[in-house]
Amino acid sequence: MNWDWEKLRENQQKFEKKKDGGGPGMPIPPQMDELLNKFKGFKFPGGILVVVILLALFFGSSTFFTIKLDEVGVIQRFGKYNRIAQPGLSFKFPAGIEKVTKVKIKRIYKEEFGFQTVQGQGSSNYRFSNESSSQETSLMLTGDLNVAVVPWIVQYRISNPRNYLFEVKDVRAILRDMSEASMRTVVGDRSINEVISKREEIALAAKEMLQNEMNRAKSGINIVTIEMKKTNVPEPVQNSFNEVNQATQEKEQTIYKAREEYNKAVPLARGEAKRVIKDAEGYAIDRVNRAQGDAANFSAVYKEYVKAKDVTKKRIYLESMLEIFPNLGAKYIIDSEQQNLLPFLNMGGATSTFNPQNRFLKKSE
16 A cells, blocks of 8 residues: 555644644744744843853852851751851851751840830830730739739840750740749749838749749740839729738837837846946955955064064054054043043144143143
């Protein structure tokens, strides 16, 4: 059987024209060879340079990056942690292979509990939030079964960027939950007066407890400080509580005054008692020393008296008279045989001399 090759080729060309959308009254599409020949003749001005610049910008922006002084870069390779990039210009593989996340490790973040900070003109104040969640957060039960309003601020810094990004899903949520739990635990161990007056002590205890819990959770953050705002009782009972505090203060003031008087009187009496005791001790020592001296003197005189009794006896007599006579005042020497005494005139006057016949020898001062 002989094939008509020219007829078959003609039928095939008609079929291809219909398939490509060709038909009666429509132009026949150009052949591929003709199109290629036309494009070979056309030239793009600077086309290769533009393509090179675009590729350079793409790879440069996705491979080179800069880390600021207050942050570090956490690099992931195919989604997995790879390394930490320090401040400065750094290099990584293009996008799709490595990814960098910048974390500010020197910035201090803060979380507020029970109130919201209101920014004013040149200053910032705070007010209590009206939201029910904030009110529930600030209301706490104390150890003596009183209710206190306790607002506070937690300031923290990112210390471990890897743990901060990958160990905990929501670090802020766990920080708020653990901070509230820690504060409630500390406040629950103290009375209402301690909660109001010892805010620094409560803040330090809550900070230590919160830091231990965040370390246990591997959150990668470091608690800088916990600042306690003004604590008080709820508003409906505030007037009654103030009256109780006023009565307590008056009681303490009275106690302080009594202690003041006590501190004045008791030490004075103790000092006076010590003085009297010291005087008595000194008098006793003086009397003992005098007695010992007199005994020693008597013993010495007795030894001399034994050696020469007459001489010693006369000397003792004369010494005794020498001490006695100056203290006698006016002295009258009368004859031992005189029996009648006449009254004397001017007995208290100056020295006078009498007649020897009257047997008065002399009157002297």
